Amino acid sequence: MFKKIFKKIALSMILLVAISSVSALQVDELQYQPNVIHPGDDVDVWIKVTNDNYDDEVKDIVVEISPHYPFELRQVNPIKGKATISHLNPGEADTVHFKLHVDENAPSRDYRIDVKVSYDEVDDEDTHHYEFTKIYYIHVYGIASFELKINDTSINPGTTKNIMLMIKNVGTGNAKYLNIYLTGNEKINILGGSSAFIRCLSPDDEYMIPLNVYAVPEVENGIYSINAKLTWIGEDGNNYDLTIPLNLKVVKKIYENQPYIYLDDVKNKRDYVEITIGIANRGSSKIKHCVMTLNVNENNYTRYIGDLDEDDYDTLIFEIDDFGNISIKAAVTYFDDYHNQYNITKTFNVYVEKTETQKTVNPIYLIVGAFFIIIIVLYIRKRKRYKELEEI
Secondary structure, eight states: OHHHHHHHHHHHHHHHHHHHHHHTEEEOOOEEESSSBOTTOEEEEEEEEEEOOSSSEEEEEEEEEEEOTTEEEEOOSSBTTEEEEEEEOTTOEEEEEEEEEEOTTOOSEEEEEEEEEEEEEEOSSOEEEEEEEEEEEEEEOOOOOEEEEESOOEEOTTOEEEEEEEEEEOSSSOEEEEEEEEEOOSSEEEESOOEEEEEEEOTTOEEEEEEEEEEOTTOOSEEEEEEEEEEEEOTTSOEEEEEEEEEEEEOOOOOTTSEEEEEEEEEEOSSSEEEEEEEEEOSSSOEEEEEEEEEETTEEEEEEEEEEOTTOEEEEEEEEOOOEEEEEEEEEEEEOTTOOEEEEEEEEEEEEOOOOOOOOOOHHHHHHHHHHHHHHHHHHHHHHHHHHHHHO
16 A cells, blocks of 8 residues: 555646656747648748746757657758757747758658757756657648559541540549549540439549540541540648540541442453453541452562542553463552551452464564565566567
């Protein structure tokens, strides 16, 4: 029983000494600017120190600040994180200044700051040294930030496509009462519902929004943006808004049967066969860098065509050194606007009879022969006339 009473008396004496030791110097609550702190902010901190002992002077006052994550000290005093006051008369006060930086990735919550104060109290008899530490908490309000992704960014002209829009909070604070408004343009339309509401989207959380988009038939190949406007209330109670463009790529589709290959003409040139092959673009998109290769009896004949606009065609003439039953395999390679390669082949079977070449007389021989005949005729006539003159 006596031991318990002694312990209580001893504890009371310790508390009395502790209270009396700190009562000479009063440290106020932290004052800081900005009043609402966000990740990435630089924060000015002021600490007011008052000598509450109206009888004795205090001197050699040292105030040290030891912040915890996410705070980082900045240099504003000769010694970083430490400020000194030479002395304070009874009832006198002074203020020390510090600067902190908040980590950009700090989540929303209260963060601890330790403030250690040491000083000497001078009375009529002696100088007494004291020190104590006060613990403070400062709230950091995280800021919401968003990442938006579309699962499929390509669309063909004149088509409707169902896509999923993912919105993710990649920031450090909650987004409350989040509204998303989607707007299209004259080329890309948003069909049906074009808005969504999320009561709260916490950091690292995501939300999927289904969308129906339509590309008008007249749209050309290219990148077109639809806009997502976001409005929300942050953890600090402020209203925020943000507009994020979402890009869609319009690709004019090239169908497998779009290029049409046809046999235009076959001519027997006696020594060779002249074959004309045509190709027509039956689609609504251009086919580019077309090359045609004919394979006849393992022999290849290649011609460059170039680009074919929609509803355009071209013909190519090949000279083939084969007769009889001829199997012609026509292969065409071509590209779209994004340099994707396509291939198409078609086979034609034709029969060309080889005609024997008729031997012809050299025209020089004919001229010489005719000249010789004329000479003979003239000679016969002349001789006949000469005989007639002799008879007379």
